[in-house]
Amino acid sequence: MAAAPPEDSPLHQFVIQPLVPIHIGNVDLSFTNSSLFMVVAATLVTLFLTLGMRGENLVPGRFQSMAEMSYEFVAGMVRDNVGSAGRKYFPFVFTLFMFVLFGNLLGLLPYSFTFTSHIAVTAALALVVIVGVTVVGIAKHGLHFLSFFVPKGVPAALLPLMIPIEVISYLSRPVSLSIRLFANMMAGHTMLKVFAGFVVLLGFLGGWAPLAMDVALTAFELLVAFLQAYVFTVLTCIYLNDAIHLH
């Protein structure tokens, strides 16, 4: 059997293609399809919120209702997980949630690109979260923040062992945060493409079964898109809570 052309690979959808090549020195700063969809997502979020709230009706219409629901949803999340001290950080958390959510949802459209399926993107987001949260913690508690890494109720003899473990546990947060989002998105989209490939291979007679599977998977991916945006944001809130309240 001849090797399939690269366009047929289920992984072809993740290839980064430069649209506007920009090279500064040895650094490749090209505007890629990934960048394009990030710009699209940011624009859509802005349009969704500004156009939705344009009327500011007391009885909201459809779009205003959706815009208000997303606001209430994230506001509730921040309130439940961080408390009133987290109100200051609401704009950041809300932006993060909408950006990840729209990135996930945009990726479900045919011919689109899912930028959240790239660890470079999710790791950058996770690093912003962790560095930001750490800065908040240090700004709020000063050196007392380091007591974060000293577990309570542990005998002093075990501290040389426990403190490195706690530090590694803290450092593994951005890793697990970014891997969770990217792995979920990549696995789901690969699976969609694999089953879509079966539809073509099995033809008109046998292709219906994988097609039905793809329909079901698309619905599942919609759920995953919401759930992963939610999990990413809720973990951000929990980390923020840890930094603000220190246990």
Added chain:
Amino acid sequence: MTKKDEPPSLNDLDARLRRARQREADENPSAGPVRPRLSGFGLAFRVGIELVAATAVGVGIGLLVDRWLGTKPWGMALFFVLGSGAGVLNVYRAVSGIGSAVGYRSTRQDETDQD
């Protein structure tokens, strides 16, 4: 339409809502964070990632230490063990609902009792 039938003014409604919210917040200040309830698959996924991530971070630190101090295999071996420990700790916290808090002290009173 008489004056009595007019809906109460919005400012009044706003003030009443604010009072009610304040009262609710005063009555149960430590309602406790609501953790996402994950399905079995989601939980398995999360546990797996926590375990692998912490171990990978440990090994990474070990390799850097080796490169810095020239203690070829020992740093990696030591930090692999520490990383695995951190991974198990993360999994324990994720599963027992203490969330991702570093340290054993929990924000919730009922959980501190279990430690």
